[in-house]
Amino acid sequence: MNILVLGSGGREHALAWAILQNPKCDRLICAPGNAGMEALAECADLDICDGSQVVEFCSDNAIDFVVIGPEAPLAAGVADALRAAGITCFGPSAAAARLEASKAFTKEICAAVNAPTAGYAHFTDAEAARAYIREQGAPIVIKADGLAAGKGVIIAMTETEAEAAIDLMFGGEFGAAGAEVVIEEFMEGEEASFFILVDGETCLAIGTAQDHKRVGDGDTGPNTGGMGAYSPAPVLTDTIAEAAMAQIIRPTMAEMARRGMPYQGVLYAGLMIRDGQARLVEYNARFGDPECQVLMMRLGGQALDLMLACAEGRLSEMAVNWAEDHALCVVMAARGYPGAYAKGSEIKGLDQCPEDSAHMVFHAGTKAEDGRVLAAGGRVLGVTARGASLSEAQARAYAMVDQIDWPEGFCRRDIGWRAL
Ligand code: AMP
Numbered sequence: 001m002n003i004l005v006l007g008s009g010g011r012e013h014a015l016a017w018a019i020l021q022n023p024k025c026d027r028l029i030c031a032p033g034n035a036g037m038e039a040l041a042e043c044a045d046l047d048i049c050d051g052s053q054v055v056e057f058c059s060d061n062a063i064d065f066v067v068i069g070p071e072a073p074l075a076a077g078v079a080d081a082l083r084a085a086g087i088t089c090f091g092p093s094a095a096a097a098r099l100e101a102s103k104a105f106t107k108e109i110c111a112a113v114n115a116p117t118a119g120y121a122h123f124t125d126a127e128a129a130r131a132y133i134r135e136q137g138a139p140i141v142i143k144a145d146g147l148a149a150g151k152g153v154i155i156a157m158t159e160t161e162a163e164a165a166i167d168l169m170f171g172g173e174f175g176a177a178g179a180e181v182v183i184e185e186f187m188e189g190e191e192a193s194f195f196i197l198v199d200g201e202t203c204l205a206i207g208t209a210q211d212h213k214r215v216g217d218g219d220t221g222p223n224t225g226g227m228g229a230y231s232p233a234p235v236l237t238d239t240i241a242e243a244a245m246a247q248i249i250r251p252t253m254a255e256m257a258r259r260g261m262p263y264q265g266v267l268y269a270g271l272m273i274r275d276g277q278a279r280l281v282e283y284n285a286r287f288g289d290p291e292c293q294v295l296m297m298r299l300g301g302q303a304l305d306l307m308l309a310c311a312e313g314r315l316s317e318m319a320v321n322w323a324e325d326h327a328l329c330v331v332m333a334a335r336g337y338p339g340a341y342a343k344g345s346e347i348k349g350l351d352q353c354p355e356d357s358a359h360m361v362f363h364a365g366t367k368a369e370d371g372r373v374l375a376a377g378g379r380v381l382g383v384t385a386r387g388a389s390l391s392e393a394q395a396r397a398y399a400m401v402d403q404i405d406w407p408e409g410f411c412r413r414d415i416g417w418r419a420l
């Protein structure tokens, strides 16, 4: 079959890499892709948020299956446009993707089915929000309602910080995303990511992971999109995962179907775990990045069968074939990230890194030029390895990092520390 992957990050390179291992894939196109994806598939320059352009491209290229990586095309309704045109597609409708796009919507769905999550209130008025903060006290969490590229959450340790956050959000800092604010109880515990495929009805857990959001070693410094990840997440034990399926995932997915917006795609549940109990922090309507890199390394080619079954409503026939292994991804980013950084520096030494079922350098912000690989973004590489133990996976990943000659880049040296 002919398959199109939409996106250009490390997540999409990992999806493409796994899909290619499955003999069902005859032809793979990535749009817009990056230097890593160019090395293994065709790349096409497409506006991936323009549904009619994507549909036209699929008809012209006889595409049988589309895998949507990032949230922007989901929120823009690209999955709806593809399904309306009769093209099989992995990714939720715009209505169902509101689980990521609107925090207030997710909180309301959780409340309707009593799913464990932080207590909250929803405000469209700054004065009422301030009064609520004074009543609740700190620490407290202030969130812009809409998509804010991961920057719409402020954890306020004092009431003064919380009120400053309200001024910021109602002051237009987050554009339209800040006109509505959710204020939440601060949850303590350890965070983990849980990935579940949902075909509208059946929910199938496909793995757990933990990422490292802070830029610096020891989880210090500003937040980023994620500086590394590993799978599985030991804190999310089978017992806790099964309870999360029963109390959070299945009830919220059933509620979505009941409301006429069945969810179809991967559901990424951010969970806060404390005293053996999980509570929902947030839902995302896509794979995590770099969590996808470690999940794909562990799933390999079966990922295509699972995503296809998900898109075709056949998940109840499927099971995940798990190896007893671990995977770990170290993100290499351009110096300065998550602040300002330069583009265009050359990355050497990539040919020294092994590429096999246990070693892969996934590309994120890279560009191929005259046979060279240049940095073209903030997060640039996801150096990923698999092993029989997490420490073996970690040693293999850092051995690859040490082969890469890129003075303008940096990485954390402690990915996996929490689990080791
Ligand atoms: P979100 O965009 O909702 O995932 O929030 C970003 C990050 O903020 C999460 O991954 C958590 O680390 C943190 N966070 C969000 N909500 C809470 C909460 N209610 N309590 C504690 N930490 C939170």
Ligand code: GLY
Pocket (backbone or CB within 6 Å): 211, 225, 226, 284, 287, 288, 289, 290, 291
């Ligand atoms: N790594 C966090 C995310 O993809 O949202």
